Amino acid sequence: MTHDIKTHLADLMRAALSSVAPDQADTAIVLERPKQAAHGDFACNLAMQLARSMKRNPRDLAKLLLSEIPKSPFVGKAEIAGAGFINFHLLPSAKLEVIRSVLAQGKSFGRSTLGGKKKVQIEFVSANPTGPLHVGHGRGAAYGASLANLLAYAGWDVTREYYVNDAGRQMDILSVSAWLRYLALYGEDVLFPSNAYQGDYVCGMAEQMKIAHGDKFVRSAKSVLQGTPGLPENERTDDGAKAQREAQLDALIANAKGLLGEDWNYVHSHVLNEQLEDCRSDLEEFGVHYDVWFSEKSLFDTGLVERCIQRLEKAGHVYVQNGARWFKSTAFGDEKDRVVQRDNGLYTYFASDIAYHLNKFERGFERIINIWGADHHGYIPRVKGALAALDLDPDVLDVALVQFAILYRNGQKASMSTRSGEFVTLRTLRQDVGNDACRFFYVLRKSDQHLDFDLDLAKSQSNENPVYYIQYAHARVCSVLAQWDEANVEATLAEADLSCLDNPHELVLAARLGEFPEVIESAANELAPHIIAFYLKDLAAGFHSYYNAERMLVDDLALKNARIALATAVRQVIRNGLAILGVSCPQSM
RNA sequence: GCGCCCGUAGCUCAGCUGGAUAGAGUGCCACCCUCCGAAGGUGGAAGUCGCACGUUCGAAUCGUGUCGGGCGCGCCA
Numbered sequence: 001m002t003h004d005i006k007t008h009l010a011d012l013m014r015a016a017l018s019s020v021a022p023d024q025a026d027t028a029i030v031l032e033r034p035k036q037a038a039h040g041d042f043a044c045n046l047a048m049q050l051a052r053s054m055k056r057n058p059r060d061l062a063k064l065l066l067s068e069i070p071k072s073p074f075v076g077k078a079e080i081a082g083a084g085f086i087n088f089h090l091l092p093s094a095k096l097e098v099i100r101s102v103l104a105q106g107k108s109f110g111r112s113t114l115g116g117k118k119k120v121q122i123e124f125v126s127a128n129p130t131g132p133l134h135v136g137h138g139r140g141a142a143y144g145a146s147l148a149n150l151l152a153y154a155g156w157d158v159t160r161e162y163y164v165n166d167a168g169r170q171m172d173i174l175s176v177s178a179w180l181r182y183l184a185l186y187g188e189d190v191l192f193p194s195n196a197y198q199g200d201y202v203c204g205m206a207e208q209m210k211i212a213h214g215d216k217f218v219r220s221a222k223s224v225l226q227g228t229p230g231l232p233e234n235e236r237t238d239d240g241a242k243a244q245r246e247a248q249l250d251a252l253i254a255n256a257k258g259l260l261g262e263d264w265n266y267v268h269s270h271v272l273n274e275q276l277e278d279c280r281s282d283l284e285e286f287g288v289h290y291d292v293w294f295s296e297k298s299l300f301d302t303g304l305v306e307r308c309i310q311r312l313e314k315a316g317h318v319y320v321q322n323g324a325r326w327f328k329s330t331a332f333g334d335e336k337d338r339v340v341q342r343d344n345g346l347y348t349y350f351a352s353d354i355a356y357h358l359n360k361f362e363r364g365f366e367r368i369i370n371i372w373g374a375d376h377h378g379y380i381p382r383v384k385g386a387l388a389a390l391d392l393d394p395d396v397l398d399v400a401l402v403q404f405a406i407l408y409r410n411g412q413k414a415s416m417s418t419r420s421g422e423f424v425t426l427r428t429l430r431q432d433v434g435n436d437a438c439r440f441f442y443v444l445r446k447s448d449q450h451l452d453f454d455l456d457l458a459k460s461q462s463n464e465n466p467v468y469y470i471q472y473a474h475a476r477v478c479s480v481l482a483q484w485d486e487a488n489v490e491a492t493l494a495e496a497d498l499s500c501l502d503n504p505h506e507l508v509l510a511a512r513l514g515e516f517p518e519v520i521e522s523a524a525n526e527l528a529p530h531i532i533a534f535y536l537k538d539l540a541a542g543f544h545s546y547y548n549a550e551r552m553l554v555d556d557l558a559l560k561n562a563r564i565a566l567a568t569a570v571r572q573v574i575r576n577g578l579a580i581l582g583v584s585c586p587q588s589m
Numbered sequence: 590g591c592g593c594c595c596g597u598a599g600c601u602c603a604g605c606u607g608g609a610u611a612g613a614g615u616g617c618c619a620c621c622c623u624c625c626g627a628a629g630g631u632g633g634a635a636g637u638c639g640c641a642c643g644u645u646c647g648a649a650u651c652g653u654g655u656c657g658g659g660c661g662c663g664c665c666a
Contacts, residue, residue: 036609045608051646058646082609083646128666168666246665324664335592335662342664349666377593378661403594403659445602448594450659452601463628466614472628480625534603537613548621548630589628 005074005514006031006042009088012075013044016068020061024050033515040079040087041095041511047084058084095507096498098514102569103493110516110576114524115156121360122148124371125283126163129275130174131199133282135453136373138426139405142442142582144371145288146529147400149580154524159365160290163356166272167297168349172253173197174275175268179217179256180224181206188221191231193252195245205274209267217267219259228252282427286435287582299355305347308355308390309340317389327354332385335378354386361392369527374401374448400527405442405451424455433458433465439582440467443529466537467583470574473540473547477571478587480552484564496565497558505546506566512542516573529581536577543570 010029018025027049034043047062054061062084069078069086074094081087102109124144127137144160152158165171177197180190185206192198209217228251232241257264276293283290299305309325312318317328323343327350330337340351360368372379377399384394407424430438432455441458444466445451458465486492501510515535523531552563575585 030606032608034609035612039609043609048608048646085609165666170666322664326664339664344664346664348664353666373660374594375660380593401594406659449602450595454601464615468628469614472626476626476629483625530603534613541613544629545631547625548627551625553625588626 005090005094006518008072008074009042009044012069012072013046013065013086015070016065017046017050019068020064021050021054024053027053034087037508039081039085040089042088042090043081044086044088045084047080047086051084062086092502092507093499095510095514096501098510099496099498099566099569100494102513102572103490103565106572107576107579109572110520111153111155112517112521112524113155114521115151115154117155117157118366119159119364120151120156120367120369121159121161121363121365122151122369122371123161123163124148125288126165127279128165128168128170129272129279130170131197131275132201133279133426135407135424135426135429136404138286138429138438139442139447139451140371140373140402141283141286141288141426142439143400143402143447143529145286146439146443146532146581147369147371147527149582150520150524150529150532153576153580154520156367156524159292161292161294162290163294163296164276165296165349166276167295167300167352169253171268171272173249174202175264175271176249176253176256177202178205178209178271179260179267180252182209182217183219183221183224185210186215186218188218188224190221190224190252193231193245193249194234195249201278205271208274209270217260217263223259224252224255226255228255286426286430287439294356296352296356299352299359300347304359305352305355308358309347309351312340312354312386312389315389315391327382327386327389329382329385329389332381332388334381334385338382350382350386353383354390357383357387357397358390358392361387361396366396368397370397370399372399372401374403377401398527400447402447403450405453408452408454408456429455429458436471436583437465437467440533441465443581444533446528446530466533468589469544470536470540470578471583471586471589473543474571474574474578474585475587475589476543476547477567480564480567483553492561493565493568496561498562498565500556500559500562501566503550505542505549506563509539509542509546509566509570512539513569513573516577532577532580536574536581539570539573539577543567 009031013029013031014025017027017029021027027046029044029046030049031042031044034040047065048058050056050061051058059080062080066078066080066086074090076089076091078086078088105111122144124147125133125137125141127133133141148158148160173195174197177192180192180196181203183190184192229244229247231248232244256267260267280290280293309318312327313325317331318340319326319328324339325341326337327340328337338350339348340354341347357368380399383399384397387394387397433441437458441453442451481489501507516539519531519535523529550563552560552567554560554563578585
């Protein structure tokens with residue numbers, strides 16, 4: 001019940017408030033944990049808040065409030081300090097009781113009903129399946145997975161979803177890239193465009209096609225190049241050259257479709273499946289699991305994109321200009337109107353994205369969280385605008401932006417472009433650094449903060465990663481328990497006489513355990529799993545400090561059992577916290 | 590040019606719905622294993638919270654301006 005100490009104190013303050021200032025009874029009661037031990041366990045600034053509206057001296061008000069605070073079995077003393085704070089000092093027994101709660105509730109300790117079982121969808125990563133995931137995707141994956149675990153722990157009904165961009169031009173480019181590599185295996189060499197996908201994995205897929213189907217897809221290089229504009233000189237970077245390269249790529253795609261006919265669909269789905277499977281297994285190994293893999297193409301197949309645009313059109317939010325259809329997003333706060341259907345009849349990515357969000361609403365999610373790279377922030381107003389235009393509540397949608405992880409190698413910024421093929425994959429990173437360190441490192445800073453990811457440092461100093469500090473605390477408790485000569489562990493701990501625990505280390509540690517449920521709730525409210533990471537570091541620090549100061553396996557039986565109960569509670573909370581972050585808890589290391 | 594994010598210890602970062610003497614890790618200095626795991630602990634040095642105004646009992650936190658860094662402003666995805 002220690003978890004409720006805070007609400008208990010709030011009730012006390014509320015009672016005092018209604019007696020001192022009945023007309024201010026709706027003032028919010030704020031209780032915070034003071035930084036300094038001398039200021040007690042909780043501090044309330046109510047007197048200072050009231051001072052403003054009542055135009056009275058805060059210390060006088062504090063005195064009045066203090067005299068009206070009802071007696072409590074948990075409070076040792078309450079006193080006025082500073083400019084008018086009311087500081088509560090809890091009785092040791094009230095602080096220690098949390099140990100019993102932790103042991104009794106086990107892996108449920110810290111769970112919250114904050115979310116009210118409401119349906120929330122979290123969509124994250126959603127990288128184009130055009131190549132391996134890189135370290136930037138890894139951050140979105142670690143953040144999204146931790147956030148999903150966190151919200152589930154805080155009482156939400158969470159659906160984890162990956163939006164598969166299987167309908168666009170990028171997939172066509174990847175397909176034609178693989179096909180050109182395949183042709184090269186048969187001596188039908190076509191100059192490989194620099195804006196096609198360069199990575200080795202593309203050659204790998206070409207070889208797979210050769211192994212599985214032999215020369216079935218071979219066409220002459222001459223026919224492939226038929227009618228294409230050709231490539232400009234490599235050195236040229238002017239707009240004309242760029243446009244020509246894009247045109248060349250499109251012409252190659254068009255030729256490929258014509259020459260291959262039905263076989264084009266095979267190539268296309270082959271490369272899609274290969275990349276998607278690679279991506280899925282990569283994420284699975286990283287401890288990132290999805291409930292739904294949602295196909296963009298399905299939005300077209302079911303006609304939802306079309307219906308969606310028609311619905312906007314009927315509502316008068318779409319107009320035609322220069323042969324294209326525009327959504328009037330400026331009417332909903334966007335900087336400019338956006339094209340939803342090009343003059344060539346093709347829908348834009350934005351169009352299918354509107355349909356996707358409509359679909360999310362139709363599936364009954366009460367809250368929708370999109371995790372996007374920070375470079376997409378300009379995209380938020382148009383999506384929210386589209387929702388408003390469809391008579392949906394834009395506030396149901398939260399977009400959490402994740403800044404890129406900037407990778408440094410040999411002190412230099414490493415490129416992360418997928419097309420150029422010069423990127424460090426998430427797989428490589430995981431193999432070098434380890435999944436645990438990776439997951440923890442990624443969420444150790446606020447998601448909207450740039451992350452300097454120094455590969456060399458992460459590799460060479462992985463032992464200094466804070467994740468080991470926390471895991472070490474866990475392993476230490478395991479070690480003590482292994483050496484504890486006790487047959488009936490659970491019962492003995494449950495019956496431990498906690499009043500034996502009276503030194504400052506023990507009270508501080510117990511108080512910290514009591515904060516865990518609050519930490520969960522504030523992290524969930526702020527969509528900020530890094531708060532849990534920082535909390536766990538503090539908890540581990542408190543334990544290490546205690547461990548160095550006091551022995552657990554002492555002769556005094558009652559004291560021994562009480563200390564082990566505390567240590568076991570610490571271990572439990574570390575487990576609960578690390579589970580949310582997707583980090584393992586080894587018994588020994 | 591317009592919009593969004595960020596400037597806190599040598600370095601990497603917490604703290605930001607206003608609260609008391611601004612924190613942690615790392616690096617540096619000095620200590621602690623006859624004792625449950627030293628991947629640990631204890632102590633020390635280290636700060637104009639980018640800068641300037643403003644709001645008020647009180648500002649790292651809120652507002653305006655300014656300087657510096659990042660990103661975005663496609664009939665791309």
